[in-house]
Amino acid sequence: MPIILALDQGTTSSRAIAFDVAGTILASAQREFTQHYPRAGWVEHDAREVWHTQREVAVEAIDAAGVDADDVAAIGITNQRETTVLWDRRTGEPLHNAIVWQDRRTSDFCDRLRADGHLETIQGKTGLVIDAYFSASKLRWLLDHVSDARGRAERGELAFGTIDTWLLWNLTGGRVHATDVTNASRTMLYNIHEGRWDDDLLALMEIPPSVLPEVRPSSHTYAETDSGVLGRSIPVAGIAGDQQAALFGQACYERGQAKNTYGTGCFMLMNIGEQPIQSKNQLLTTIAWQVGAQPEFALEGSVFIGGAVVQWLRDGLGIVQSAAQIEALAASVTDTGGVYLVPAFAGLGAPHWDQYARGTITGITRGTTAAHLARAALEGIAFQVADVLEVMQRDSGIAISEFRADGGAAANNLMLQFQADILGVPVSRPRVTETTALGAAYLAGLAVGFWSDREQIAAHREVDRIFEPQMPADAAAHRRARWAEALQRARDWEEHSTIRVREIG
Numbered sequence: 001m002p003i004i005l006a007l008d009q010g011t012t013s014s015r016a017i018a019f020d021v022a023g024t025i026l027a028s029a030q031r032e033f034t035q036h037y038p039r040a041g042w043v044e045h046d047a048r049e050v051w052h053t054q055r056e057v058a059v060e061a062i063d064a065a066g067v068d069a070d071d072v073a074a075i076g077i078t079n080q081r082e083t084t085v086l087w088d089r090r091t092g093e094p095l096h097n098a099i100v101w102q103d104r105r106t107s108d109f110c111d112r113l114r115a116d117g118h119l120e121t122i123q124g125k126t127g128l129v130i131d132a133y134f135s136a137s138k139l140r141w142l143l144d145h146v147s148d149a150r151g152r153a154e155r156g157e158l159a160f161g162t163i164d165t166w167l168l169w170n171l172t173g174g175r176v177h178a179t180d181v182t183n184a185s186r187t188m189l190y191n192i193h194e195g196r197w198d199d200d201l202l203a204l205m206e207i208p209p210s211v212l213p214e215v216r217p218s219s220h221t222y223a224e225t226d227s228g229v230l231g232r233s234i235p236v237a238g239i240a241g242d243q244q245a246a247l248f249g250q251a252c253y254e255r256g257q258a259k260n261t262y263g264t265g266c267f268m269l270m271n272i273g274e275q276p277i278q279s280k281n282q283l284l285t286t287i288a289w290q291v292g293a294q295p296e297f298a299l300e301g302s303v304f305i306g307g308a309v310v311q312w313l314r315d316g317l318g319i320v321q322s323a324a325q326i327e328a329l330a331a332s333v334t335d336t337g338g339v340y341l342v343p344a345f346a347g348l349g350a351p352h353w354d355q356y357a358r359g360t361i362t363g364i365t366r367g368t369t370a371a372h373l374a375r376a377a378l379e380g381i382a383f384q385v386a387d388v389l390e391v392m393q394r395d396s397g398i399a400i401s402e403f404r405a406d407g408g409a410a411a412n413n414l415m416l417q418f419q420a421d422i423l424g425v426p427v428s429r430p431r432v433t434e435t436t437a438l439g440a441a442y443l444a445g446l447a448v449g450f451w452s453d454r455e456q457i458a459a460h461r462e463v464d465r466i467f468e469p470q471m472p473a474d475a476a477a478h479r480r481a482r483w484a485e486a487l488q489r490a491r492d493w494e495e496h497s498t499i500r501v502r503e504i505g
Helices: 047-064 107-115 119-126 135-145 149-154 163-171 199-205 242-249 308-316 323-331 370-396 413-423 435-448 454-458 473-490 493-504
Strands: 003-009 013-019 025-032 072-079 085-088 158-161 178-180 214-216 219-224 235-241 258-262 266-273 284-290 295-303 340-342 360-362 403-406 427-430 463-467
Touching: 003 047, 003 163, 003 435, 013 047, 013 435, 025 047, 047 163, 072 163, 072 242, 072 435, 085 135, 085 149, 085 163, 107 119, 107 135, 119 199, 135 149, 135 199, 149 158, 158 163, 163 178, 163 235, 178 235, 219 435, 235 242, 235 435, 242 258, 242 266, 242 284, 242 295, 242 435, 258 370, 258 435, 266 284, 266 370, 295 370, 308 323, 308 370, 323 370, 323 413, 340 370, 340 473, 360 473, 370 413, 370 473, 403 413, 413 427, 413 463, 413 473, 435 454
Parallel strands: 003 072, 072 235, 178 214, 258 403, 403 427
Antiparallel strands: 003 013, 013 025, 085 158, 219 235, 258 266, 266 295, 284 295, 340 360, 427 463
C-alpha cells in the first residue's frame, strides 16, 4: 500500500507520520531532543541531534505502518520556522548550535534597525515586522560571533538554512541546498512581491548571498533521498513551514478561510489569495504556499503564550498535576469570578508586539480559587486569539463565517466553546488534528500525483465537532472590554520598571 511520509520537525521533538490516500494516520513516531539555554533569553538546539532524531523516527514510522521504504511515494517536510543553522558545505558539520525562533539575543540589533528607520522598508518588502523572531538577525549574529564565519561565508564555504533546508541537505547527502517559499518568507531577507532574495536587505543585514539556499515551490519534487538514509531513494516533494502546512492541512484553500493552531503558542493564518495585503495592525503578511507557478498569501498573527500557560499552572504553580486536568478544574466553576489572566510571560505578540509586557492577573479577591485561575488561563488564550482575529478581519476586509482550530490544546472543549462565544462564530475542530504533518503530506502527494488536486484533498476533511456560539453578544462584548483593561495593565511593564529603578538609583 503506498503511503506519504510526513516529517514534522517541531521545537521540542521530531515526529514522522505515515498517511494513506484518505489522509488517515497509519502510524507515527516521536522523539524529543535537548533544549539548550546558554543564557537568559537564549534558546538553542543541536542541529545534529535534530537530524538524527528525525531520521530515527522516519524509520520507526515506516516500520510501524507495516510497509517498507519501497511503499513510500514521497516525503513531505514541515518544520519549526525561523530557527537558523549555519554549516560547512564540505563536511556538513554545523558551526554552532541552531539558534531557535524563540531566541531573543538579537533584540538590541532589531531595536537599532527600527530606530534607524528601516521598519517601513523591511515590512514593505517582506511583509514582516522587525523582530528577533525572524532568521536574518540570527544569521548575522552567527557570522559575527563564530570564529572566521564571515570570512568563510564570503569565500562560499558555508551554507545557511532554516530547519527544512538542514533536513533536506542531510536527506540528500549534501546534494541539495534549497528551501521553499514559505520558509524563505520568514527570514526577513526574501522579497515576497518579487519572489527573490532581496539585495538591499542582504546588504543591510551584511549577509553574503553565497550562504543562501535556492528557493522553490512548496509542492515540488526537490530531489530523491540518498539511498543510504532510509533504504532506498524516495522523492522529497513537499516543504512548508509548520503554520502554513497547518493551513493547507485544514483545507483553507479559499480566500477568507482561517485557522488557529493552539500549541505552546497560538498561530493564526488567513488565506488572502494571490495578492498580498500589507497589514495596518502589525500582523504579518507571509506566503501561504506555492503549488504551481503562483504563490498564495496569508495574514498571520502569533500569540507567544498559548498552551504554555497551562504548563505554567502545572510546573510553576502546581495547580494541576497534568495538562489534561486543566479542563475539569476550570469547569468546576461557572466563571472566573472576575479574574483575568494575561499570560505575557515573554511579552505580547500580534497585534501588540510589546516585548516589555509581562504576565498579569487582575481581579483577585479572597474568594479566588485555583479553579478560577485555571478558567482565567484558558479564557486568556481565547481572548488573545480574538484580538488577532479582530484585526485580521479588519486588514483583509473579510468577515469570516467559520473558524478552524487544531493543535494539542484544541482538544480542550471548554476553551473552544469559550472561543466560539467570544468570537461570535462557529469553531470547527477536525477529526485529524495533526494538520501540520497532514499539510506537508498533501503538498508532497500533489507533486507526485498521489492526490490529483485540492478538491480531492478537501473532500477528506472530516469534522470532529463544531462549537456554536452560546453567549449573548452584549455579554461577549463586556468580557472583551474587561480583557482590554487587564491587557493594558500588562503593557510596557518591564520598560517602566527599568525606568523607575533608574530614577530611584
